[in-house]
Amino acid sequence: MRRSALLVSLLSASLVMAGCASTEYSNTAKGAAIGGVVGAVAGKATGNHKDKRLVIGAAVGALAGAAVGSYMDNQEKALKEELSGSGVKVVRDGDKLRLDIPAQLTFDINRSDIRSNLYPVFNDIAKVLRDYEKTMLVIAGHTDDTGAYQYNMTLSQARADSVKKYLTAQNVQAIRIETQGYGPSYPIVPNTSEANRALNRRVEIHIEPIVQ
Template sequence: MKKLTTVIMLGLLASGCQTMDPYTGESKTSNTATGTGIGAVAGAVLGAAVSSKKDRGRGALTGALVGGAVGGGIGHYMDNQEAQLRQELEATGVRVQRVGEDAIRLIMPGNITFQLDSDQLQPQFYPTLDSVVKVLTKYDRSLIDVAGYTDSSGSFEYNQQLSERRAYSVADYLVGQGLLATRISSHGFGERYPIADNGSAAGRAANRRVEINIRGQI
């Protein structure tokens, strides 16, 4: 029990390690450290649970080492992928948003992706998507989900169909540039889940968007 408590404390300490965010200049908890800490704690508990009473301490330690390696691996993998996406997409208008430890969201506003009421990608957006493909080709263990959204103008049914076609257009382009189709899915959400007020032109423009959600797999 004493060993288990020690391992858990070490895991919690690891998860609290602070790093400097290179994009905001703010201190934050490293996703690698967080993953290591969570993995170590979970592994220790599981290792102790499946071990005999005599070997419970050893089981906890082994579980912590394995769990910490897996958790830290995901965090490190996604940290590096996020950094390269930010570098490639700087000044493109695409917002890179980290979602928890194992996911990244790319928010692509409608003004750079599609013409109004169209599902045809604008040619000037191709280089931006090519930059995304470049990173996703390197980080080939990531799964990709493309989500389309519209503003509230028009009927609900029309917006739903338009959002689906837009998401499919982006997903189809990614496949056409060499990403495996088995890694990619696409969905349309129409006017649901707005990120701004549809009562203003600026808000409607923000809601017309495509998001690429990237989830790490180890």
């Protein structure tokens, strides 16, 4: 409790100082203010979810009660409108959202850099994420089970990191985003055919509301 309270106090002070310099500051500047404080969290910046929610909540506010469902309803609608026809699926699970992004659309074989023709799709994703900033994001990379296990783990992590890098370049705050490469560990269908393996090669963006 003492550490969490200190985090919130430090972040509040940081944001006030940033505000004194300018009454309106950009998402980039806000992200820098948050980033200056998150180092106080013990362990990795992507570690304790509770501490992370406190840090983000202090910066952008948190949701409570009926506001959570309404906020996620509106975000789901905005994502579906922006991503219609893109090949990206928007999946709702309670008050959480998941974007399923086929890897074969996003990356060349054995590569982790996003194909340039997919930039507009990720720009649309970033636009909605900026508009609905009271959320945490986990970007998860997945592969099929062909090839060496460790290679697939490394590739899936690199692809998740590549998506994070692109989104932060579009002014989605880095503190809101975690990445994880799972390799072949979590297939959505058995790897028994090429069609199934294609489904398992994917990147998912999990979107979770920040609640009080």
